[in-house]
Each structure stands twice: as structure tokens, then as C-alpha cells.
């Protein structure tokens with residue numbers, strides 16, 4: 001169980017749903033002028049799987065906060081403090097008081113867009129090392145999310161090495177003509193601009209996953225709903241499931257795998 005309280009989805013469910021969402025996008029665009037070359041499909045799915053863990057950077061026992069050693073633990077504290085401050089500063093009269101920042105700022109559409117835009121900007125202005133950095137961070141997270149137990153049993157350094165070598169190899173593949181560094185954005189200088197998209201998608205899929213769990217998720221912030229600016233979006237209480245429960249392990253995760261497989265096959269025009 002990831003977060004003790006049992007009120008959030010576990011890492012693997014977030015990562016699998018993220019990857020499935022990207023493969024679904026791949027299927028949706030396969031018949032258009034913007035069909036994804038296979039490296040974009042694969043790398044995008046891995047980035048989305050990693051980015052789908054990122055919003056929990058506001059919680060110290062979440063996978064992402066333990067993924068990069070002292071760096072991510074420090075970042076986690078900064079993000080938690082920042083989130084709590086933003087919550088207090090923008091709280092509507094109907095929003096409850098809270099003691100920490102978990103599931104606030106980093107669990108909103110605006111955060112998803114800002115982080116994705118930041119990554120895109122870095123990718124087009126920062127050159128090869130920026131692209132490698134974005135790939136590295138998200139591939140490490142994808143390994144943590146998708147290979148959850150295996151990643152936990154191996155050392156952090158091994159996972160970082162795996163992330164670094166895969167980032168290097170995949171960037172090399174993407175760089176080949178026709179392999180998709182210029183997917184969707186084709187003008188000169190826009191190579192890798194698309195890298196922000198799987199990052200936005202991953203964060204949004206995470207938020208929706210959290211919304212389906214017990215306490216909902218304030219995805220709409222800062223758009224107010226009634227007297228609440230942090231309105232917890234979610235289905236009616238009776239329809240919410242407890243995370244880590246059998247629904248997640250026995251229903252959701254297999255469904256994400258099947259949907260992801262179908263999406264990937266459709267994206268590559270296998271049928």
C-alpha cells in the first residue's frame with residue numbers, strides 16, 4: 001500500500017493508466033496526418049507512465065519522493081510547503097482548513113499544463129542535454145511505476161543506470177530522420193516540442209485516478225465551484241473505490257493493460 005491512509009491509487013495503477021492513455025491517443029491519431037512513428041508511441045507511453053506519478057511529489061511516502069534519493073526528498077518538502085501556501089492563499093469560504101499540501105496544487109489541470117509547457121520549453125531551448133534530462137527523469141519514474149516491486153528490490157543506483165542508458169538509446173532512436181523528434185510540430189527548431197504532451201497527459205490521468213478514490217481531486221483549481229475553489233471532483237460516494245483494493249488490482253490494472261495493448265496495436269495499424 002503506497003500511502004498508508006488507503007485513499008489513493010498505487011503507483012502501478014497510475015503508471016499503467018497513463019501509458020494506456022498515451023497509446024489511446026496514438027490510436028486516435030493513427031488515421032490522421034499526425035500518426036505517431038513507433039518511437040513516439042513507445043517513448044510517449046513511457047513518459048506518460050512516469051509523469052503519472054509526478055503529482056504525488058507533494059507526499060513524502062509516494063514513489064516519486066523516494067525515486068531520486070535526497071534530491072526528490074528535498075523537492076518533495078519544497079512542493080508540499082508551496083502547495084500548502086497556495087492552498088491557504090486561495091482557499092474559498094467553502095474549502096476546509098488543511099494541515100499539509102497533499103493533493104492540492106500538483107493535482108490540478110493548471111499544474112499539469114505548466115509542468116508540460118516547462119518541459120516543452122526546456123526541450124526546444126536546452127538542446128540535447130535537456131531532452132536527455134526529461135527522458136531520464138521520466139524513464140526512472142516509469143521503471144518505478146511499471147516494474148514496481150522489482151524496482152523496489154533493486155538498488156536506486158541500478159534503476160538510475162537503467163533510466164540513463166534507456167534515455168540515451170531512445171534519444172538516439174528519436175533523432176533518426178522520420179522517427180519523430182519533429183512529430184506534430186514540424187517547423188525547424190520545434191524538435192521535441194511534443195515532449196510536454198505526454199507529461200500533461202500523465203498528470204491529468206493521475207488526477208482522474210485520484211478523483212475516483214475516496215476523497216476526490218481538486219482538478220479544476222483555480223476555477224471556483226460554488227464557495228469552493230478547491231472543489232474535490234469525484235463520482236458520488238457510493239461509486240468510489242478504495243485504492244489498493246481488489247478492484248484496483250484485479251479489475252483496473254488488467255483493464256488498463258488490455259486497453260493499452262489494443263491502443264498500441266491500433267496506433268501501429270496492426271489491425
Ligand SMILES: [Zn+2]
Nearest residue numbers: 008055056210
Ligand atoms: Zn495523487
